[in-house]
Amino acid sequence: MEYQNFDVEVAEGCARVTLIGPGCPEMGHLCDEFTDLMLRLQEDNAVRLILIADGDHAFDFHHNLDSLAQSVGQAEGFEVLSADEEIARRIVTLIAELPKPVVAATRGDIRNMGFGFFLAADVRLATTEATFTTPDLAGGLLPGWGLTHTLPRLIGGSRALELLWSGRTLNAAEAARLGLIDRVIPPEHFEEVIDAFIAKLGVQQAGVLDATAMLSFDWEGQQQCWASRETAAGLKAVSEGLVPRFDVPTTVQED
Amino acid sequence: MEYQNFDVEVAEGCARVTLIGPGCPEMGHLCDEFTDLMLRLQEDNAVRLILIADGDHAFDFHHNLDSLAQSVGQAEGFEVLSADEEIARRIVTLIAELPKPVVAATRGDIRNMGFGFFLAADVRLATTEATFTTPDLAGGLLPGWGLTHTLPRLIGGSRALELLWSGRTLNAAEAARLGLIDRVIPPEHFEEVIDAFIAKLGVQQAGVLDATAMLSFDWEGQQQCWASRETAAGLKAVSEGLVPRFDVPTTVQED
Amino acid sequence: MEYQNFDVEVAEGCARVTLIGPGCPEMGHLCDEFTDLMLRLQEDNAVRLILIADGDHAFDFHHNLDSLAQSVGQAEGFEVLSADEEIARRIVTLIAELPKPVVAATRGDIRNMGFGFFLAADVRLATTEATFTTPDLAGGLLPGWGLTHTLPRLIGGSRALELLWSGRTLNAAEAARLGLIDRVIPPEHFEEVIDAFIAKLGVQQAGVLDATAMLSFDWEGQQQCWASRETAAGLKAVSEGLVPRFDVPTTVQED
Numbered sequence: 001m002e003y004q005n006f007d008v009e010v011a012e013g014c015a016r017v018t019l020i021g022p023g024c025p026e027m028g029h030l031c032d033e034f035t036d037l038m039l040r041l042q043e044d045n046a047v048r049l050i051l052i053a054d055g056d057h058a059f060d061f062h063h064n065l066d067s068l069a070q071s072v073g074q075a076e077g078f079e080v081l082s083a084d085e086e087i088a089r090r091i092v093t094l095i096a097e098l099p100k101p102v103v104a105a106t107r108g109d110i111r112n113m114g115f116g117f118f119l120a121a122d123v124r125l126a127t128t129e130a131t132f133t134t135p136d137l138a139g140g141l142l143p144g145w146g147l148t149h150t151l152p153r154l155i156g157g158s159r160a161l162e163l164l165w166s167g168r169t170l171n172a173a174e175a176a177r178l179g180l181i182d183r184v185i186p187p188e189h190f191e192e193v194i195d196a197f198i199a200k201l202g203v204q205q206a207g208v209l210d211a212t213a214m215l216s217f218d219w220e221g222q223q224q225c226w227a228s229r230e231t232a233a234g235l236k237a238v239s240e241g242l243v244p245r246f247d248v249p250t251t252v253q254e255d
Numbered sequence: 256m257e258y259q260n261f262d263v264e265v266a267e268g269c270a271r272v273t274l275i276g277p278g279c280p281e282m283g284h285l286c287d288e289f290t291d292l293m294l295r296l297q298e299d300n301a302v303r304l305i306l307i308a309d310g311d312h313a314f315d316f317h318h319n320l321d322s323l324a325q326s327v328g329q330a331e332g333f334e335v336l337s338a339d340e341e342i343a344r345r346i347v348t349l350i351a352e353l354p355k356p357v358v359a360a361t362r363g364d365i366r367n368m369g370f371g372f373f374l375a376a377d378v379r380l381a382t383t384e385a386t387f388t389t390p391d392l393a394g395g396l397l398p399g400w401g402l403t404h405t406l407p408r409l410i411g412g413s414r415a416l417e418l419l420w421s422g423r424t425l426n427a428a429e430a431a432r433l434g435l436i437d438r439v440i441p442p443e444h445f446e447e448v449i450d451a452f453i454a455k456l457g458v459q460q461a462g463v464l465d466a467t468a469m470l471s472f473d474w475e476g477q478q479q480c481w482a483s484r485e486t487a488a489g490l491k492a493v494s495e496g497l498v499p500r501f502d503v504p505t506t507v508q509e510d
Numbered sequence: 511m512e513y514q515n516f517d518v519e520v521a522e523g524c525a526r527v528t529l530i531g532p533g534c535p536e537m538g539h540l541c542d543e544f545t546d547l548m549l550r551l552q553e554d555n556a557v558r559l560i561l562i563a564d565g566d567h568a569f570d571f572h573h574n575l576d577s578l579a580q581s582v583g584q585a586e587g588f589e590v591l592s593a594d595e596e597i598a599r600r601i602v603t604l605i606a607e608l609p610k611p612v613v614a615a616t617r618g619d620i621r622n623m624g625f626g627f628f629l630a631a632d633v634r635l636a637t638t639e640a641t642f643t644t645p646d647l648a649g650g651l652l653p654g655w656g657l658t659h660t661l662p663r664l665i666g667g668s669r670a671l672e673l674l675w676s677g678r679t680l681n682a683a684e685a686a687r688l689g690l691i692d693r694v695i696p697p698e699h700f701e702e703v704i705d706a707f708i709a710k711l712g713v714q715q716a717g718v719l720d721a722t723a724m725l726s727f728d729w730e731g732q733q734q735c736w737a738s739r740e741t742a743a744g745l746k747a748v749s750e751g752l753v754p755r756f757d758v759p760t761t762v763q764e765d
Binding site for chain 3: 320321323324327328332333336337340391392393394395396397398399401402403404406407410411412413414415416417419420421422432
């Protein structure tokens with residue numbers, strides 16, 4: 001399937017999704033595409049993890065401010081705004097609840113709604129040149145896209161408030177120090193580090209990935225791993241000092 | 256109203272409260288004044304946020320140790336101690352539950368009870384020269400002032416224990432790394448950064464500030480913002496590339 | 511009592527436990543010894559805190575991979591694996607629930623099961639030369655030893671996932687930045703800093719240590735401290751500018 005807001009490529013267990021199209025997209029359409037895409041990738045046995053990365057724009061969605069400003073105070077305007085926020089909630093919730101690992105990677109300037117999108121991923125990687133800006137409250141609207149939920153969980157309530165209230169831009173080093181990103185990578189090693197991270201996950205047993213993504217441990221899950229052909233091969237390889245490679249189907253089934 | 260433990264000045268949406276008077280204050284009196292002051296500022300429409308800063312002493316309240324030591328083992332002594340702790344709880348809870356943002360800023364040495372007071376604010380700023388010391392447990396009393404509540408929430412349980420048990424003094428850089436302060440500022444830029452932070456909040460819509468201070472997002476709150484004159488002006492200004500300035504009444508109503 | 515997996519020495523309020531024996535121990539035996547040791551130290555009035563430190567190996571327990579690999583897919587194999595995990599849970603829970611402070615200190619390479627053991631302590635100290643590696647998921651088994659519980663609580667869910675999925679090794683500086691360790695110490699000052707930390711806790715009132723270890727504050731606890739001979743002496747000493755020394759029995763009662 002072709003998408004207008006996303007480009008997708010599946011190889012070696014990883015679906016690479018890049019953000020294309022306008023930074024000020026039609027939100028309903030973006031959400032429909034994203035929902036379709038994620039559900040398709042979740043069902044695809046050739047996909048062990050999903051990488052979402054900068055394409056045409058760097059996690060920098062934004063509202064059409066002119067249109068918002070013109071409709072302000074009108075009931076219809078609020079309907080558009082609340083519909084957009086409902087869409088944001090669906091996207092953020094979809095990412096958070098997806099069993100497969102979702103990794104977000106950026107080398108650009110994260111801001112506006114794209115910040116909420118970026119924070120919803122399981123793990124976040126960035127180059128040393130990336131920057132991070134919380135949405136400006138200057139317009140007099142509450143910060144949406146789940147930010148009052150995700151931001152304090154990642155960096156604590158006080159730091160979240162300081163960022164939301166100051167609206168200041170963080171560089172990658174400070175973002176990593178606070179916990180907004182999990183790893184800072186020099187630009188010249190970006191592809192290489194991401195490839196290694198992905199390669200490791202791409203050959204990993206699906207059951208192990210999904211369970212760790214939920215940070216859960218249960219006997220049933222462990223027993224399923226134990227009973228699987230993949231774990232048998234994995235333990236044998238590890239005991240022989242080899243790097244295990246779990247079977248990954250190589251063809252994508254289009255629905 | 257004149258206070259013996261606090262100096263207050265309201266300008267451009269911000270109430271600047273500075274700590275004056277003795278570092279070993281009469282606690283009941285301190286609490287009465289603080290409660291009166293906070294409730295008054297909460298009701299004052301000219302106040303969008305509250306800044307609490309060093310004055311005569313730098314968040315360094317302490318018990319009268321001689322008096323404590325003399326009354327130790329006596330039932331009356333414990334009554335004084337527990338009354339003081341009850342006061343601390345009221346102050347800490349009052350700060351935490353106040354809808355308006357409370358920002359604490361220091362350039363001095365934070366310690367003893369003042370540490371609990373400082374940690375209760377929503378956001379904490381400090382100069383590179385500030386230091387932070389958890390109360391010494393050497394006296395054989397449990398750490399009060401809500402520290403066993405606030406400290407682990409800000410920096411995690413393990414780090415909280417390491418600080419409480421070692422009693423060591425942190426410099427500002429380490430305090431920021433751990434999450435005890437949200438921003439470290441060189442002394443020569445302290446006033447300037449605080450002024451900018453305050454100026455931004457001082458012109459912000461009250462509804463947005465109060466909701467973000469509680470890290471909450473709800474449709475009703477968003478709708479109230481949307482319907483307000485301030486947000487209409489704010490969105491218009493932002494869409495025109497201007498910095499919005501919300502109306503702030505300039506006179507303080509004394510009760 | 512003599513242990514095969516632990517060496518124990520009690521002096522000045524502190525029980526120093528060092529890890530001896532094989533890094534691939536018989537888990538049931540390790541657990542029996544550890545449970546016996548901890549319960550004995552908990553009951554010993556001469557022990558105010560427990561320090562667990564590197565001995566023959568640096569918190570680097572591991573499974574017998576050959577044996578695991580051979581029994582894979584067999585029901586008996588899973589019984590061994592799940593029995594080991596049940597043992598891990600008992601050890602981790604025992605450390606976490608022990609009222610007395612448990613401090614872990616390392617100068618080595620923490621990895622495999624030893625990582626879960628290390629994370630269970632109340633406070634963690636390490637030299638600048640120590641390294642930290644989450645268990646490799648390559649074998650296709652879920653990470654046990656409570657890691658899906660302790661790791662996100664210490665460093666947050668995203669960072670926990672990045673470590674579990676990448677399997678990369680952290681140096682001490684990054685481990686401290688993330689919150690996996692509470693203090694990094696140059697090797698040449700390691701003994702000295704640990705001795706000072708221990709000395710401070712070793713003379714502390716037991717009631718204060720136990721309550722802070724649980725990060726709890728309650729009036730009854732405070733009243734018990736207040737009424738105690740130790741606090742009376744402590745407050746008197748502090749008010750006179752002296753360092754208090756609480757009574758610590760010097761003989762260990764063997765059961």
